[in-house]
Amino acid sequence: MKYTYLIAALAVFGVAGDAYADSHKMHEKQQMMAVPVNAGSLTISNVTGRFLIPGRPGAVFLKIENKGGADKLLSASSGLSNKVELHTHTMDNGVMKMRPVETIEVPGNAVVELKSGGLHIMMFGVKTLPEKGSKIPLTLTFEKAGEVKIEAMIGMPGDKHSH
Numbered sequence: 088m089k090y091t092y093l094i095a096a097l098a099v100f101g102v103a104g105d106a107y108a109d110s111h112k113m114h115e116k117q118q119m120m121a122v123p124v125n126a127g128s129l130t131i132s133n134v135t136g137r138f139l140i141p142g143r144p145g146a147v148f149l150k151i152e153n154k155g156g157a158d159k160l161l162s163a164s165s166g167l168s169n170k171v172e173l174h175t176h177t178m179d180n181g182v183m184k185m186r187p188v189e190t191i192e193v194p195g196n197a198v199v200e201l202k203s204g205g206l207h208i209m210m211f212g213v214k215t216l217p218e219k220g221s222k223i224p225l226t227l228t229f230e231k232a233g234e235v236k237i238e239a240m241i242g243m244p245g246d247k248h249s250h
């Protein structure tokens with residue numbers, strides 16, 4: 088009889104524990120989302136940084152929603168990095184390669200996504216590996232919207248939501 092109660096208690100506790108873990112996970116997920124930034128007709132959201140290995144360059148991904156006329160991302164910079172480049176991925180004889188691009192077009196009334204395997208921002212020379220869940224500052228310079236300050240939320244290595 089005592090044994091049955093113990094099992095029941097464990098089951099309840101187990102369920103409660105899972106529910107707690109789920110709500111905690113949801114909370115963590117919400118915290119992982121950077122706050123969207125508006126600049127003129129642009130809204131920049133889902134700004135996520137991925138830094139995996141100390142001393143190696145990190146990538147930043149984001150979404151640009153444009154509700155106005157065509158614009159262009161000219162450059163990005165960060166006080167943490169001595170060189171920030173706009174990059175794209177290309178297939179070269181079946182091998183995925185990255186290369187810098189001059190600018191990133193943001194057509195009018197369109198959404199441009201910088202994501203893993205496509206366009207992204209590359210940060211070189213970041214001295215300390217940013218911690219998961221921390222935020223790093225970046226400044227984007229658009230042809231029309233001008234300078235836009237954003238924060239990238241650092242995702243977990245291997246986290247599907249960060250790339």
Ligand SMILES: [Cu+2]
Nearest residue numbers: 174185207209
């Ligand atoms: Cu790159």
